[in-house]
Amino acid sequence: MAFVSEEEKTEDYLFKIVLVGDSAVGKSNLLARFARDEFYPNSKSTIGVEFQTQKMDINGKEIKAQIWDTAGQERFRAVTSAYYRGAVGALLVYDISRRQTFDSIGRWLNELHTHSDMNVVTILVGNKTDLKDAREVPTAEGKALAEAQGLFFMETSALDSSNVAAAFQTVVKEIYNILSRKVMITQEFKNKDAAALGEGKTVVLQGEGNNKEALDEEPKKFGCCSS
Numbered sequence: 001m002a003f004v005s006e007e008e009k010t011e012d013y014l015f016k017i018v019l020v021g022d023s024a025v026g027k028s029n030l031l032a033r034f035a036r037d038e039f040y041p042n043s044k045s046t047i048g049v050e051f052q053t054q055k056m057d058i059n060g061k062e063i064k065a066q067i068w069d070t071a072g073q074e075r076f077r078a079v080t081s082a083y084y085r086g087a088v089g090a091l092l093v094y095d096i097s098r099r100q101t102f103d104s105i106g107r108w109l110n111e112l113h114t115h116s117d118m119n120v121v122t123i124l125v126g127n128k129t130d131l132k133d134a135r136e137v138p139t140a141e142g143k144a145l146a147e148a149q150g151l152f153f154m155e156t157s158a159l160d161s162s163n164v165a166a167a168f169q170t171v172v173k174e175i176y177n178i179l180s181r182k183v184m185i186t187q188e189f190k191n192k193d194a195a196a197l198g199e200g201k202t203v204v205l206q207g208e209g210n211n212k213e214a215l216d217e218e219p220k221k222f223g224c225c226s227s
C-alpha cells in the first residue's frame with residue numbers, strides 16, 4: 001500500500017466531468033448506475049441539467065467526481081457554454097444499436113472542444129452492449145474512431161453494469177495523473193528555487209485555465225432534478 005501522509009489525505013480534489021451524446025444513448029442511466037447502482041428501463045429525457053458528486057479513491061486520495069448530465073436533444077438542453085465550463089473530463093456516449101448516434105460523435109466532439117479546454121480528458125463510450133442482436137456499430141469501429149481522435153475507448157452496458165465504473169474511473173484516473181505530473185513539475189521548480197534561496201519546499205496543486213476553474217468552481221444547477 002502506498003504511503004499517504006495525514007496532510008495529503010485531507011486534500012480535496014473536485015473534477016467536473018460532463019456526459020455528452022445524442023438523446024436516449026443512456027447518459028442518465030450510466031450516471032444512475034455508477035452513482036447509485038440503479039437503472040431505469042423507461043427513463044424520460046433529461047430536462048435542463050442534473051449532476052451527482054461521486055467520491056472515488058485514486059492512489060489513496062479522495063477524489064470527488066462531479067458528473068454533469070444534460071439532454072441530447074437541443075430543446076431540453078442546458079445553456080451550452082455553462083454546461084461545459086470548467087470541465088476536465090468528458091464521456092462521449094453513443095448507442096451501439098443505433099448507428100446514427102455514432103455518426104453524431106464528430107459533432108459532439110466539436111462542441112466539446114469549442115466550449116472547453118482542448119485537453120479535456122475524453123473517453124468514447126459505446127453503450128448498450130447487452131443489445132447484442134441489435135448491434136449496428138462494431139467494436140473495432142468505435143476503437144478506430146477513438147484512436148484517430150486520441151480518445152480513450154470502452155463499451156458499456158448501464159443495464160447489466162458492465163464497464164460502467166471502469167469508464168468513469170479511466171477518466172478520473174487520467175485527470176489525476178495529469179494533475180500529479182503538474183504537481184511534480186511545480187515541486188521540481190519550487191525545489192530548485194528553494195535550494196537557491198535556502199528555503200523549505202512547498203507543494204501546490206495548480207490547474208490551469210478551465211482546469212483550475214473546475215477545481216475552484218461551486219456546482220451550479222440549471223433546470224430540475226438534481227439529487
Ligand SMILES: Nc1nc2c(ncn2[C@@H]2O[C@H](COP(=O)(O)OP(=O)(O)OP(=O)(O)O)[C@@H](O)[C@H]2O)c(=O)[nH]1
Binds near residue numbers: 027070072127
Ligand atoms: N438495453 C439497454 N437500454 C439502456 C441502456 N442504457 C440506457 N438504456 C435505455 O435507453 C433509454 C434512454 O436512456 P437515458 O439514460 O434516459 O438516455 P439519455 O442519453 O440520458 O437521454 P437524454 O436525456 O434524452 O439525452 C431508456 O429507456 C433506458 O432504459 C443499456 O445499457 N442497455
